[in-house]
Amino acid sequence: MTATAEGKTGTPLHRALKGERPTTAADHSRELATVLLAWYAENRRKLPWREHPTPYWVFVSEMMLQQTRVDTVIPYFLRFVSRFSTPADLASAPEEEVLKAWEGLGYYRRAKNLKRAMEQVEQRHNGEIPTSYEALIALPGVGPYMAGAILSIAFNLRYPAIDGNVQRVFARLFALPQPSGSPALQKSVHQLVEAVLPSKAPGAFNQALMDLGATLCLPRDPVCSVCPLRETCAAFQEGQPTAYPTTTPRPHLPEVPRIALLLRCAGEIAVEQRPTAGLLGGLWQLPSRDLQPSQPPDKAVAAWLLENEIASPKPPRYLGRIRHTFTHLRWVMEVFEVCPTSFVQGQGLHWVSPDELRQLTLPKAYHKALALAGLKL
Protein backbone atom coordinates (compact mmCIF):
# COMPACT_ATOMS: atom_id res chain seq x y z
CA MET A 1 0.00 0.00 0.00
CA THR A 2 1.59 3.22 -1.10
CA ALA A 3 0.74 6.70 0.02
CA THR A 4 -0.36 7.41 -3.52
CA ALA A 5 -2.87 4.60 -3.57
CA GLU A 6 -4.29 5.40 -0.17
CA GLY A 7 -4.01 9.13 -0.17
CA LYS A 8 -1.71 11.28 1.87
CA THR A 9 -1.34 10.94 5.61
CA GLY A 10 -1.57 14.40 7.09
CA THR A 11 -3.87 13.99 10.04
CA PRO A 12 -4.11 11.96 13.22
CA LEU A 13 -7.49 10.72 12.11
CA HIS A 14 -6.08 9.45 8.88
CA ARG A 15 -3.12 7.75 10.53
CA ALA A 16 -5.44 6.17 13.04
CA LEU A 17 -7.82 4.87 10.38
CA LYS A 18 -4.89 3.46 8.43
CA GLY A 19 -4.06 1.40 11.50
CA GLU A 20 -0.84 3.11 12.42
CA ARG A 21 -2.28 3.84 15.83
CA PRO A 22 -5.01 1.24 16.07
CA THR A 23 -5.80 1.91 19.71
CA THR A 24 -6.87 5.44 18.86
CA ALA A 25 -8.77 4.88 15.64
CA ALA A 26 -12.07 4.42 17.44
CA ASP A 27 -11.45 7.54 19.50
CA HIS A 28 -10.81 9.61 16.41
CA SER A 29 -13.87 8.20 14.68
CA ARG A 30 -16.00 9.08 17.68
CA GLU A 31 -14.55 12.56 17.75
CA LEU A 32 -15.31 13.09 14.08
CA ALA A 33 -18.88 11.91 14.59
CA THR A 34 -19.31 14.09 17.67
CA VAL A 35 -18.03 17.21 15.95
CA LEU A 36 -20.06 16.56 12.83
CA LEU A 37 -23.29 15.82 14.71
CA ALA A 38 -22.87 18.95 16.82
CA TRP A 39 -22.42 21.01 13.66
CA TYR A 40 -25.46 19.34 12.12
CA ALA A 41 -27.64 20.07 15.13
CA GLU A 42 -27.01 23.78 14.60
CA ASN A 43 -26.77 23.95 10.83
CA ARG A 44 -29.05 21.32 9.35
CA ARG A 45 -31.14 22.44 6.41
CA LYS A 46 -34.87 22.53 6.92
CA LEU A 47 -36.30 20.40 4.13
CA PRO A 48 -39.89 19.23 3.57
CA TRP A 49 -39.05 15.53 3.71
CA ARG A 50 -37.20 16.04 6.98
CA GLU A 51 -40.32 17.34 8.73
CA HIS A 52 -41.92 13.90 8.72
CA PRO A 53 -39.29 11.45 7.49
CA THR A 54 -41.69 8.60 6.87
CA PRO A 55 -40.22 5.77 4.81
CA TYR A 56 -42.39 6.75 1.84
CA TRP A 57 -41.36 10.41 1.97
CA VAL A 58 -37.72 9.45 2.29
CA PHE A 59 -38.09 7.05 -0.63
CA VAL A 60 -39.73 9.64 -2.89
CA SER A 61 -37.31 12.41 -1.94
CA GLU A 62 -34.24 10.24 -2.48
CA MET A 63 -35.47 9.14 -5.89
CA MET A 64 -36.03 12.78 -6.90
CA LEU A 65 -32.70 13.88 -5.45
CA GLN A 66 -30.64 11.57 -7.64
CA GLN A 67 -28.36 13.88 -9.63
CA THR A 68 -30.77 16.73 -8.90
CA ARG A 69 -30.40 19.83 -6.71
CA VAL A 70 -32.39 20.22 -3.52
CA ASP A 71 -33.85 23.56 -4.64
CA THR A 72 -35.13 21.97 -7.82
CA VAL A 73 -36.66 19.01 -6.01
CA ILE A 74 -38.58 20.84 -3.26
CA PRO A 75 -41.60 22.04 -5.30
CA TYR A 76 -41.80 18.74 -7.19
CA PHE A 77 -41.70 16.79 -3.91
CA LEU A 78 -44.49 18.85 -2.33
CA ARG A 79 -46.77 18.46 -5.35
CA PHE A 80 -45.93 14.79 -5.72
CA VAL A 81 -46.64 13.60 -2.17
CA SER A 82 -49.75 15.74 -2.15
CA ARG A 83 -51.05 14.02 -5.28
CA PHE A 84 -49.69 10.54 -4.39
CA SER A 85 -49.90 10.40 -0.60
CA THR A 86 -49.09 6.74 -0.03
CA PRO A 87 -47.35 3.83 -1.74
CA ALA A 88 -50.82 2.51 -2.59
CA ASP A 89 -51.81 5.80 -4.25
CA LEU A 90 -48.73 5.72 -6.42
CA ALA A 91 -48.99 2.04 -7.23
CA SER A 92 -52.55 2.45 -8.49
CA ALA A 93 -51.99 5.71 -10.40
CA PRO A 94 -51.77 5.73 -14.20
CA GLU A 95 -48.17 5.99 -15.35
CA GLU A 96 -49.03 9.01 -17.53
CA GLU A 97 -50.06 10.93 -14.43
CA VAL A 98 -46.87 10.04 -12.64
CA LEU A 99 -44.79 11.14 -15.62
CA LYS A 100 -46.75 14.40 -15.83
CA ALA A 101 -45.98 15.07 -12.17
CA TRP A 102 -42.31 14.42 -12.98
CA GLU A 103 -42.28 16.64 -16.10
CA GLY A 104 -39.26 18.93 -16.08
CA LEU A 105 -37.37 17.00 -13.42
CA GLY A 106 -35.46 14.85 -15.92
CA TYR A 107 -34.19 11.27 -15.79
CA TYR A 108 -37.73 10.08 -16.41
CA ARG A 109 -36.90 6.45 -15.83
CA ARG A 110 -36.81 7.38 -12.14
CA ALA A 111 -40.54 8.16 -12.26
CA LYS A 112 -41.38 4.83 -13.86
CA ASN A 113 -39.09 2.98 -11.45
CA LEU A 114 -40.64 4.79 -8.47
CA LYS A 115 -44.12 3.70 -9.50
CA ARG A 116 -42.97 0.14 -10.20
CA ALA A 117 -41.20 0.04 -6.84
CA MET A 118 -44.41 1.01 -5.04
CA GLU A 119 -46.31 -1.64 -7.01
CA GLN A 120 -43.84 -4.19 -5.67
CA VAL A 121 -44.13 -2.75 -2.18
CA GLU A 122 -47.87 -3.29 -2.41
CA GLN A 123 -47.63 -6.77 -3.84
CA ARG A 124 -44.66 -8.21 -1.96
CA HIS A 125 -44.20 -6.11 1.18
CA ASN A 126 -47.73 -5.56 2.44
CA GLY A 127 -47.66 -1.90 1.51
CA GLU A 128 -44.68 -1.09 3.74
CA ILE A 129 -41.28 0.12 2.54
CA PRO A 130 -38.97 -2.82 3.34
CA THR A 131 -36.37 -2.50 6.09
CA SER A 132 -33.64 -4.75 4.73
CA TYR A 133 -30.84 -3.80 2.36
CA GLU A 134 -31.49 -6.85 0.18
CA ALA A 135 -35.20 -6.12 -0.21
CA LEU A 136 -34.63 -2.43 -0.91
CA ILE A 137 -31.91 -2.85 -3.51
CA ALA A 138 -34.10 -5.39 -5.29
CA LEU A 139 -36.64 -2.63 -5.98
CA PRO A 140 -36.33 -0.93 -9.38
CA GLY A 141 -34.31 2.27 -9.28
CA VAL A 142 -32.83 1.58 -5.84
CA GLY A 143 -29.05 1.31 -5.74
CA PRO A 144 -26.50 1.23 -2.93
CA TYR A 145 -26.85 4.93 -2.13
CA MET A 146 -30.66 4.93 -1.92
CA ALA A 147 -30.80 1.71 0.08
CA GLY A 148 -28.37 3.15 2.62
CA ALA A 149 -30.16 6.50 2.73
CA ILE A 150 -33.56 4.91 3.37
CA LEU A 151 -32.25 2.49 5.99
CA SER A 152 -30.31 5.14 7.88
CA ILE A 153 -32.68 8.10 7.56
CA ALA A 154 -36.08 6.40 7.76
CA PHE A 155 -35.17 3.48 10.03
CA ASN A 156 -32.04 4.75 11.80
CA LEU A 157 -30.09 1.65 10.83
CA ARG A 158 -26.33 1.75 10.49
CA TYR A 159 -25.76 1.86 6.71
CA PRO A 160 -23.58 4.29 4.78
CA ALA A 161 -25.25 6.63 2.27
CA ILE A 162 -22.46 7.78 0.00
CA ASP A 163 -23.49 10.37 -2.56
CA GLY A 164 -21.43 12.90 -4.48
CA ASN A 165 -21.24 15.19 -1.45
CA VAL A 166 -19.86 12.49 0.81
CA GLN A 167 -17.34 11.44 -1.84
CA ARG A 168 -16.10 15.01 -2.13
CA VAL A 169 -15.93 15.53 1.65
CA PHE A 170 -13.96 12.34 2.18
CA ALA A 171 -11.75 12.86 -0.87
CA ARG A 172 -10.71 16.12 0.80
CA LEU A 173 -10.57 14.89 4.39
CA PHE A 174 -8.12 12.17 3.37
CA ALA A 175 -6.64 13.72 0.22
CA LEU A 176 -7.73 10.72 -1.79
CA PRO A 177 -6.07 10.50 -5.23
CA GLN A 178 -8.78 8.53 -7.05
CA PRO A 179 -10.65 10.40 -9.80
CA SER A 180 -14.03 11.97 -9.09
CA GLY A 181 -16.91 9.57 -9.63
CA SER A 182 -14.66 6.55 -10.17
CA PRO A 183 -15.46 3.17 -8.67
CA ALA A 184 -12.02 3.35 -7.06
CA LEU A 185 -12.97 6.50 -5.14
CA GLN A 186 -16.34 4.97 -4.28
CA LYS A 187 -14.58 1.98 -2.76
CA SER A 188 -12.08 4.02 -0.74
CA VAL A 189 -14.78 6.31 0.60
CA HIS A 190 -16.99 3.37 1.48
CA GLN A 191 -14.24 1.81 3.60
CA LEU A 192 -13.60 5.09 5.40
CA VAL A 193 -17.27 5.86 6.02
CA GLU A 194 -17.81 2.34 7.29
CA ALA A 195 -14.98 2.92 9.77
CA VAL A 196 -16.36 6.24 11.00
CA LEU A 197 -20.14 5.75 10.86
CA PRO A 198 -21.61 5.74 14.39
CA SER A 199 -24.31 3.27 15.40
CA LYS A 200 -25.98 5.89 17.57
CA ALA A 201 -27.33 8.26 14.94
CA PRO A 202 -26.40 6.96 11.49
CA GLY A 203 -29.19 8.86 9.74
CA ALA A 204 -28.15 12.19 11.21
CA PHE A 205 -24.51 11.40 10.53
CA ASN A 206 -25.14 10.61 6.85
CA GLN A 207 -27.27 13.72 6.39
CA ALA A 208 -24.70 15.80 8.23
CA LEU A 209 -22.04 14.73 5.74
CA MET A 210 -24.35 15.60 2.84
CA ASP A 211 -25.30 18.98 4.33
CA LEU A 212 -21.65 19.75 4.99
CA GLY A 213 -20.83 18.95 1.37
CA ALA A 214 -23.79 20.92 0.05
CA THR A 215 -23.29 24.06 2.16
CA LEU A 216 -19.58 24.28 3.12
CA CYS A 217 -17.44 21.71 1.34
CA LEU A 218 -18.55 23.06 -2.04
CA PRO A 219 -17.05 21.83 -5.31
CA ARG A 220 -15.71 25.23 -6.45
CA ASP A 221 -15.37 27.53 -3.45
CA PRO A 222 -15.35 25.58 -0.20
CA VAL A 223 -15.93 27.65 2.94
CA CYS A 224 -13.13 26.09 4.96
CA SER A 225 -13.00 28.98 7.43
CA VAL A 226 -16.13 27.81 9.21
CA CYS A 227 -15.79 24.06 8.60
CA PRO A 228 -15.90 21.99 11.78
CA LEU A 229 -13.58 19.39 10.20
CA ARG A 230 -10.94 21.90 9.08
CA GLU A 231 -8.31 20.72 11.56
CA THR A 232 -8.49 17.10 10.46
CA CYS A 233 -8.83 17.80 6.73
CA ALA A 234 -5.77 16.73 4.74
CA ALA A 235 -6.74 18.81 1.69
CA PHE A 236 -7.11 21.94 3.85
CA GLN A 237 -3.75 21.32 5.47
CA GLU A 238 -2.22 20.99 2.02
CA GLY A 239 -3.76 24.36 1.19
CA GLN A 240 -5.54 23.03 -1.89
CA PRO A 241 -8.99 21.75 -0.92
CA THR A 242 -10.34 22.05 -4.48
CA ALA A 243 -7.60 19.74 -5.76
CA TYR A 244 -9.81 16.90 -4.46
CA PRO A 245 -11.43 14.90 -5.76
CA THR A 246 -9.24 14.87 -8.84
CA THR A 247 -11.10 15.39 -12.11
CA THR A 248 -10.57 14.32 -15.68
CA PRO A 249 -11.81 16.52 -18.54
CA ARG A 250 -14.88 15.34 -20.34
CA PRO A 251 -14.91 14.76 -24.11
CA HIS A 252 -16.74 17.23 -26.31
CA LEU A 253 -20.46 16.52 -26.60
CA PRO A 254 -21.58 15.19 -29.98
CA GLU A 255 -24.07 17.47 -31.73
CA VAL A 256 -27.14 15.83 -33.25
CA PRO A 257 -28.87 17.89 -35.96
CA ARG A 258 -32.60 17.39 -35.99
CA ILE A 259 -35.89 18.72 -37.32
CA ALA A 260 -39.21 19.14 -35.52
CA LEU A 261 -42.56 19.89 -37.16
CA LEU A 262 -45.37 21.91 -35.67
CA LEU A 263 -48.30 20.49 -37.65
CA ARG A 264 -51.44 22.53 -37.00
CA CYS A 265 -54.82 21.83 -38.51
CA ALA A 266 -58.15 23.28 -37.35
CA GLY A 267 -56.80 24.14 -33.91
CA GLU A 268 -55.24 20.74 -33.30
CA ILE A 269 -51.58 19.80 -33.13
CA ALA A 270 -49.86 16.59 -34.17
CA VAL A 271 -47.72 14.76 -31.60
CA GLU A 272 -45.97 11.42 -31.47
CA GLN A 273 -44.78 9.26 -28.57
CA ARG A 274 -41.10 8.46 -28.20
CA PRO A 275 -40.01 4.83 -27.88
CA THR A 276 -40.40 3.42 -24.37
CA ALA A 277 -36.70 2.78 -23.88
CA GLY A 278 -33.80 5.16 -24.16
CA LEU A 279 -33.62 8.94 -24.15
CA LEU A 280 -36.84 10.56 -22.87
CA GLY A 281 -38.48 7.15 -23.14
CA GLY A 282 -42.27 7.23 -23.47
CA LEU A 283 -42.53 11.02 -23.52
CA TRP A 284 -44.39 12.92 -26.24
CA GLN A 285 -42.94 15.25 -28.83
CA LEU A 286 -43.67 17.13 -32.01
CA PRO A 287 -43.02 14.91 -35.03
CA SER A 288 -39.23 14.88 -35.29
CA ARG A 289 -36.29 13.10 -36.74
CA ASP A 290 -32.54 13.15 -36.46
CA LEU A 291 -30.59 14.25 -39.52
CA GLN A 292 -27.29 13.32 -41.04
CA PRO A 293 -24.80 16.17 -40.53
CA SER A 294 -24.80 16.89 -44.26
CA GLN A 295 -28.58 16.84 -44.67
CA PRO A 296 -30.22 20.26 -45.27
CA PRO A 297 -33.12 20.74 -42.83
CA ASP A 298 -35.57 22.14 -45.39
CA LYS A 299 -34.98 19.17 -47.69
CA ALA A 300 -35.50 16.81 -44.78
CA VAL A 301 -38.82 18.50 -43.99
CA ALA A 302 -39.94 18.16 -47.61
CA ALA A 303 -38.95 14.49 -47.60
CA TRP A 304 -40.80 13.92 -44.34
CA LEU A 305 -43.99 15.49 -45.74
CA LEU A 306 -43.70 13.40 -48.89
CA GLU A 307 -43.15 10.15 -47.00
CA ASN A 308 -46.14 10.84 -44.78
CA GLU A 309 -48.29 11.95 -47.74
CA ILE A 310 -49.01 15.30 -46.19
CA ALA A 311 -50.19 17.99 -48.56
CA SER A 312 -49.63 21.55 -47.52
CA PRO A 313 -50.88 24.53 -49.56
CA LYS A 314 -48.20 26.80 -48.16
CA PRO A 315 -44.52 25.87 -47.84
CA PRO A 316 -43.23 25.03 -44.34
CA ARG A 317 -42.49 28.13 -42.27
CA TYR A 318 -39.18 28.20 -40.42
CA LEU A 319 -39.78 29.07 -36.75
CA GLY A 320 -36.26 28.93 -35.41
CA ARG A 321 -33.52 26.83 -33.86
CA ILE A 322 -33.60 25.09 -30.48
CA ARG A 323 -30.33 24.06 -28.89
CA HIS A 324 -30.82 21.62 -26.04
CA THR A 325 -27.98 19.99 -24.14
CA PHE A 326 -28.31 16.60 -22.46
CA THR A 327 -25.71 14.88 -20.32
CA HIS A 328 -24.16 13.06 -23.25
CA LEU A 329 -25.27 14.88 -26.44
CA ARG A 330 -26.65 18.13 -27.81
CA TRP A 331 -29.68 18.55 -30.02
CA VAL A 332 -29.60 21.30 -32.61
CA MET A 333 -33.20 21.26 -33.71
CA GLU A 334 -34.66 23.31 -36.56
CA VAL A 335 -38.38 23.86 -36.03
CA PHE A 336 -40.85 24.30 -38.91
CA GLU A 337 -44.57 25.02 -38.92
CA VAL A 338 -46.81 23.30 -41.46
CA CYS A 339 -50.55 23.75 -42.03
CA PRO A 340 -51.72 20.59 -43.76
CA THR A 341 -55.01 20.47 -45.65
CA SER A 342 -56.35 17.64 -43.51
CA PHE A 343 -55.60 15.52 -40.46
CA VAL A 344 -53.19 12.84 -41.47
CA GLN A 345 -53.49 9.54 -39.63
CA GLY A 346 -51.07 6.70 -39.20
CA GLN A 347 -47.32 7.04 -38.90
CA GLY A 348 -47.79 7.20 -35.15
CA LEU A 349 -49.29 10.68 -35.38
CA HIS A 350 -51.87 11.77 -32.80
CA TRP A 351 -53.88 14.97 -33.18
CA VAL A 352 -54.62 16.73 -29.92
CA SER A 353 -56.22 19.95 -28.79
CA PRO A 354 -54.16 22.40 -26.72
CA ASP A 355 -55.96 21.16 -23.58
CA GLU A 356 -55.10 17.57 -24.42
CA LEU A 357 -51.54 18.59 -25.16
CA ARG A 358 -51.28 19.97 -21.64
CA GLN A 359 -52.07 16.52 -20.25
CA LEU A 360 -49.12 14.93 -22.03
CA THR A 361 -45.54 14.89 -20.77
CA LEU A 362 -43.22 16.76 -23.12
CA PRO A 363 -39.45 17.16 -22.78
CA LYS A 364 -38.12 20.64 -22.15
CA ALA A 365 -36.78 20.95 -25.68
CA TYR A 366 -40.34 20.82 -27.00
CA HIS A 367 -41.60 23.37 -24.54
CA LYS A 368 -38.97 25.63 -26.06
CA ALA A 369 -40.06 24.63 -29.58
CA LEU A 370 -43.73 25.38 -28.86
CA ALA A 371 -42.76 28.71 -27.33
CA LEU A 372 -41.27 29.65 -30.72
CA ALA A 373 -44.84 29.61 -32.06
CA GLY A 374 -46.20 31.49 -29.08
CA LEU A 375 -47.72 28.34 -27.57
CA LYS A 376 -47.28 27.97 -23.84
CA LEU A 377 -48.16 24.94 -21.79
Next chain:
DNA sequence: GAAACGTGGCC
Protein backbone atom coordinates in the same frame (compact mmCIF):
# COMPACT_ATOMS: atom_id res chain seq x y z
C1' DG B 1 -15.21 -0.01 -16.67
C1' DA B 2 -17.77 2.95 -19.51
C1' DA B 3 -21.72 4.93 -21.36
C1' DA B 4 -26.54 6.29 -21.11
C1' DC B 5 -29.67 9.01 -18.84
C1' DG B 6 -32.49 15.55 -18.11
C1' DT B 7 -32.39 19.76 -16.48
C1' DG B 8 -31.02 24.16 -14.50
C1' DG B 9 -27.64 27.11 -12.19
C1' DC B 10 -23.29 29.10 -12.05
C1' DC B 11 -19.15 31.48 -13.81
Next chain:
DNA sequence: TGGCCAAGTTT
Protein backbone atom coordinates in the same frame (compact mmCIF):
# COMPACT_ATOMS: atom_id res chain seq x y z
C1' DT C 1 -21.02 30.73 -24.72
C1' DG C 2 -19.45 26.33 -23.03
C1' DG C 3 -18.09 23.41 -19.41
C1' DC C 4 -18.92 21.77 -14.86
C1' DC C 5 -21.79 19.90 -11.55
C1' DA C 6 -25.97 18.07 -8.64
C1' DA C 7 -28.81 13.36 -2.45
C1' DG C 8 -27.08 7.73 -8.76
C1' DT C 9 -28.80 3.61 -11.20
C1' DT C 10 -28.78 0.60 -15.00
C1' DT C 11 -26.85 -1.90 -18.75
